[in-house]
Amino acid sequence: MENFITGYPGHEHEHRAALAAVLGKEKAEFFFSRLIHHFFTEADAAFFASVGFNCLRVPFNYRHFMDDANPDVIKKSGFELLDRIVSLCAQHNIYVVLDLHAVPGGQNQDWHSDSGLNRALFWEFRDFQDRAVQLWTAIAKHYAGNPVIAGYNPLNEPADPEHTRLIAWYERAEKAIRAVDPDHMLFVDGNTYAMDFTHFPVKSPLPNTVYACHDYSMMGFPGMEQYAGTEQQKAKLRHNFERKVEYMRAAGVPIWNGEFGPVYADADADPEAAATNANRFALLREQLRVYRDMGGVSWSIWTYKDIGYQGMVHVRKDSPYLRLIRPFLEKKQRLGLDFWGAVDRTAVENDVYSPFINKLKEMVPEHLQTRKYPPVWTFQRQVERAVRECLLSEYLGWEMAELFKDKTEDELEELAASFNLENCVERSKLNEILRAEVIDAPKTEKAVV
Numbered sequence: 001m002e003n004f005i006t007g008y009p010g011h012e013h014e015h016r017a018a019l020a021a022v023l024g025k026e027k028a029e030f031f032f033s034r035l036i037h038h039f040f041t042e043a044d045a046a047f048f049a050s051v052g053f054n055c056l057r058v059p060f061n062y063r064h065f066m067d068d069a070n071p072d073v074i075k076k077s078g079f080e081l082l083d084r085i086v087s088l089c090a091q092h093n094i095y096v097v098l099d100l101h102a103v104p105g106g107q108n109q110d111w112h113s114d115s116g117l118n119r120a121l122f123w124e125f126r127d128f129q130d131r132a133v134q135l136w137t138a139i140a141k142h143y144a145g146n147p148v149i150a151g152y153n154p155l156n157e158p159a160d161p162e163h164t165r166l167i168a169w170y171e172r173a174e175k176a177i178r179a180v181d182p183d184h185m186l187f188v189d190g191n192t193y194a195m196d197f198t199h200f201p202v203k204s205p206l207p208n209t210v211y212a213c214h215d216y217s218m219m220g221f222p223g224m225e226q227y228a229g230t231e232q233q234k235a236k237l238r239h240n241f242e243r244k245v246e247y248m249r250a251a252g253v254p255i256w257n258g259e260f261g262p263v264y265a266d267a268d269a270d271p272e273a274a275a276t277n278a279n280r281f282a283l284l285r286e287q288l289r290v291y292r293d294m295g296g297v298s299w300s301i302w303t304y305k306d307i308g309y310q311g312m313v314h315v316r317k318d319s320p321y322l323r324l325i326r327p328f329l330e331k332k333q334r335l336g337l338d339f340w341g342a343v344d345r346t347a348v349e350n351d352v353y354s355p356f357i358n359k360l361k362e363m364v365p366e367h368l369q370t371r372k373y374p375p376v377w378t379f380q381r382q383v384e385r386a387v388r389e390c391l392l393s394e395y396l397g398w399e400m401a402e403l404f405k406d407k408t409e410d411e412l413e414e415l416a417a418s419f420n421l422e423n424c425v426e427r428s429k430l431n432e433i434l435r436a437e438v439i440d441a442p443k444t445e446k447a448v449v
Contacts, residue, residue, distance in 0.1 A: 001061075002112050003393075004341030005306040006035070006419075007325050008400055009332055010393030012102075012114045013063060018401035023412075030409055034416035036081065039305060042088050043421045047313070048304070049092040051431055052438030055150055056094050057258065057300045058085055059101035061114055062135055068104070071131050074138045082139075086148050095150035097187055097300075098139065099258075104128040108159035108193060109374065111339070111389055118385045123165045129172075137176045144181035151185030152177060153258065157214065159192050161373035163199035166191050174206050187212050187256055190244070192374050194258060197247030205251045212258035213244040220262025220283050222343050226276070227262075227283035237283075238290050245297075257299040260287060263310045264427070268317070269343070281429055288437050301434065305424065309341050312431055313424045321418035328400050337393050339384070357383050 001012055008015040020028040048056060065078035082098065089096050105128035106115025115121065122128045136154060143149045154173050160166040170188055177186070186209040190197040194214035205211070217237060219227035227233055241257075248255045262280040265273035291297040301312075307322060307329075308314040315322055322329075332338065336345035345353075357380050361369065369379040377385070407415070417423060 001035075001039075002340070004309050004338050005303065005311075007307050007329055007332075009337040009396045010389065011111055011116045012061065014116060014394055014397050015401075018397045019404055021398075022401045022405050023407065027407070027409060027412065031404070031407075031412040031416055034413055035419060038416050038418075038420040040085055040088065041421060042091065044305070045088040045092045045094060047421060049094055051312070051435050053434075054093070054095060055097060055300070056085075056089055056304075057097040057099050057153065058082065059099045059156065061102040062100065062104060062132065063102070063114070065135055065138070066104070066131060071104070072134075074135070079142055086143075086146070090148045094148075096148055097150050097153050098143070099153040099156050099187075100132070100136070101156040103132045103135075103155065107155050108157050109385065110157070110159075110193075111393075112156070116390065116394075118382075118390055120159055120161075123160045123162070129169055132169075133173050133176045136173055137180055140177040140181035140184070143184070145183070149184055151187050151210070153187040153189065153212065155189055157189055157193040159374055163191055163196075167199060167201070170206065174209070183208075185210055187258065189214070189258060190247070192376070195244055195376075197244075200247050200251075202247065202251045205253045210254040210256045211248045211251075212256040213241075213248075214259040215241050215244060215257050215287065216260055217262070217283060217287065220280050222263070222265075223345065227279050227286075229279075229282050229286070234286055237286055241287075241290055241294070245294075255297050257291060257297055259300060259302040261301045261303070261310060263340075264308075264430075265343070266308060277429070281433060284430070284433055288433070292437075305419065311427065312434070313421065313426050315418050316423055316425050319418035319423055321415045324403055324415060325400065328396075328403060332396065335388070335392070335396070337388060337396060339389055353380075353384065353388070 003009055003012070003015070016028065016032060019031065022028075023031065060078070060082065064081055065075050067073070067075070086096050101112060102114040103122050105121035105125055106113035106117060106119070107122045108120050109118050113120065113122075122132070132155075136152065140152065154170065154177075155166075158166050174186060177184075186206060188206065188209055189212045191199065194212060197211065197213075200211075217227070217240070218224040219233065219237075245255050262283050264280055265276040267273040270276065288299075291299055303311050305311045305313050306315075308317070332341075333343055334348060336342040336348050360383060361379060364379070372382055404412075
């Protein structure tokens, strides 16, 4: 569960630990269990199918299946969580792609790999890689022959600085999975956050494998060049996507756009929200047109449900959950704690980060400031990732946890139920666009996460 989806700062395992320290282990586990239950119910599957989607990409954390202190034991509780979702999807003729979103040590440098760090240790320790293969072997054995499963997405947005370790791990994972499940497809993300296939072998792609890029446009996010529908911007969208799928075209393998989608402004906080969101919806339409024009590329939009930043549906503003955490969310926005979820960092950057980072830049030779992987990150982004999104977020995570102090199980149930579909609001314009696209192009696989 990524931080912007439910509002906590930093990394999920730290959030869970902070709540356990405040509530006690049993009550914290009760809250998270109920939150996951309410997050996706039979009503969600029915709504999902009503939009016209035929495939759900389900992200999950390795921690549901493995304890770091006892990694050789695969927990049944992880399968119980996935089995429930698979069963609900089956009732509404929805395929499922299983997406391993976080692995031991972290497969990338970002918050969503849930490592607590800004370094992807997965690539540096064979033990971490072995554990991920072990997990996929167990999952593939469990779901072998299950017709609801469309396939397995072995790693979400891997980011290997050396590139070759990723290729080697994919080859290992493919062999291990095929040994117990020879039939299901693999959905393989490119390196550097599913954007780079330059080191993938063109002449020897993996068999029965779909190759997946992620196609986020920065024109759909705050603080960047905003989409205005110019011919230059349209050409840029097409060029960026064509660059990402060059490998698939050359290797003659299927393409899947595993994630994309803009974020949306809040009308209560931004007087320009209507105009901003109109541009974001126009951007989304243009991206969909690119995929359609390129032969009907299959896609999966991010994301289904959250507290109001990006989801197809979101928690109501007057819900018990948002009433509880709103003051903290406002503070989190002022501090710009999240990379994915921040709206306006201007004040805190001018007062705190810019002077700090400028002084750091004086200490580091200019030609080394872009040396650190990934190359698409600026020096400022590297510092923010370590200081703001790891260190400061961990401190503030303890503050958020204190909001739950002394809550009873009945109160925790009420908070978790805020995520039940009956207590959520549909982002109507977004879903209108998605419905129209599915109706206009019914033969292309459409999915969501």
